[in-house]
Amino acid sequence: MRVFITGSAGFIGFHLARLLLQQGHTVHGYDGLTDYYDVRLKQRRHALLREFPAFAATEAMLEDAATLQAAARAAQPDVIVHLAAQAGVRYSLENPRAYIDANLVGTFNLLEVARAIKPRHLLMASTSSVYGANPEMPFGEQQKTDWPLTLYAATKKANEAMGHAYAHIHGVPTTMFRFFTVYGPWGRPDMALFKFTKGILEGTPIDIYNHGDMWRDFTYVDDLVRAIRLLIDVVPPAPEQRTPARGWQPIEGDTLSPAAPWRVVNIGNSDKVRLLDFVEAIEAEVGKPAVRNHLPLQTGDVPATWAECSLLQRLTGYRPQTPFRQGVAAFVRWYRDYHGV
Template structure:
């Protein structure tokens, strides 16, 4: 017998990653409730445009409510009765957290607490939530693996994300909520946020403005294409912690809880990444070299081995393909 379509609640559905994840779920036949407060951290028109596309699908609905609003959020959850929850809503940005720390406490800690409380009182088959490679902090052993220490965060953003992992583990232990936290690396692609490097580079080059290149360009990142990321999230929704442990699993010994890296498992030099932007635009960037920013780290690289063991999948799109895809979207969206 074919299982019934999933009812999936996606927090942050009007956001960059939430939009792509909700789109992927709808393509797979799920019924999706998006939850988003359309915050003005960046251009709300971009969020509305993403939501308009999702709204064209008959199986999508939106609750315009903040996850910090326990009453309104709870009403939406209870009315929808999700089978699966994918929690992507958060205050993002390493640098923003240095100057605006309070917003991270509200969205990331209080918001996630509300998600955990609702999953406790109105149980779901699987709760999945976003973490970040920033939790690896001062670690320098590459590639990052799920069993490495995460007690040395370099920014408040990373600290709040690490704290949500700990909070969720305690709830999984106490109340049996099957929970997966996935750690994103440097995600990029069409419909990306204006505060992200690729968006900034593209906009500045087109406008003849210099681009900011930190640490003199000596930076290395595991760049992960957003469609690959969304595919991995959707596949992980079926890998319920405790059902079928795999070799070298990160599954907790005391809870149905695991952490999983979602990254390409390869490194790209920042200057090579900028080179892809220049090639896609047919223009050379004017570069303004700056020192390393507070809270930033020199290099990241994911081990995607656990993801592959759990889902049979790992990201494969290289920047030579993903960057031009973003540039095409940018030109269509902003220059059409």
């Protein structure tokens, strides 16, 4: 396949691109290399991908519609995977405009690319944050997502709706996936695992929100990108194609739209882990205790996330399952190696 990945210098985009390249596919990356966190980490990811002859990249912003269109037309992708976004729940309280520019304007530009190119499959990242104040758990794809708690979550909810509208009007088969607290080697410095590992190694305090009474569905990055890779081959059929004569059979719990070739799928570990247990796993791997700074729950945060992922398993036969202690150990090894600790 020829795959066009936005956010290819990002944490998840890098891992997905590397997996596809290892499988023999051609990948064209697109990334703005913004300074939201250390640009050198993004540059290093792209440098590793460039070691593959089948990788090329355009370094430009999603908001640059002309460059995005030109890069995608030159790549002529069979599949587009849209992972680029302004990420971070807390940062959306400080710099909300960045989310409008990247997540709304940028995604609109990407959808216009898909409308023009008509890929076999468009896949777009959403987030567990869209479940917001929904009190039901585990979070299932058919539950309400009407109460976002941050602008970040609201823009991702809007992306799902925008993707559905384009799938309906222009017939581009589209899969949205909702991520749950992704972690692992080459992770983002603004995420808890990175900050906790850095703080413990340096002996500086780590901030533990809600006094540690938080639960997260930690998803190891290798599991996540394997799920995305499998979903690439599961193309949502258009409504008129859903007949037994065409070999289609309904799937229990499917989220196929009645009006478009569009569905949404959770990708998580289907388990919730207490934040303090996560911290203790890092302490055990690093070999020293953390200096803990207990704080109240931050605005926009939720006490718990927990994914219901049976639809992913029915569609692909796969369910993420890396134990969090194993994933933490892999990250700490990478951190020590990358930073020479």
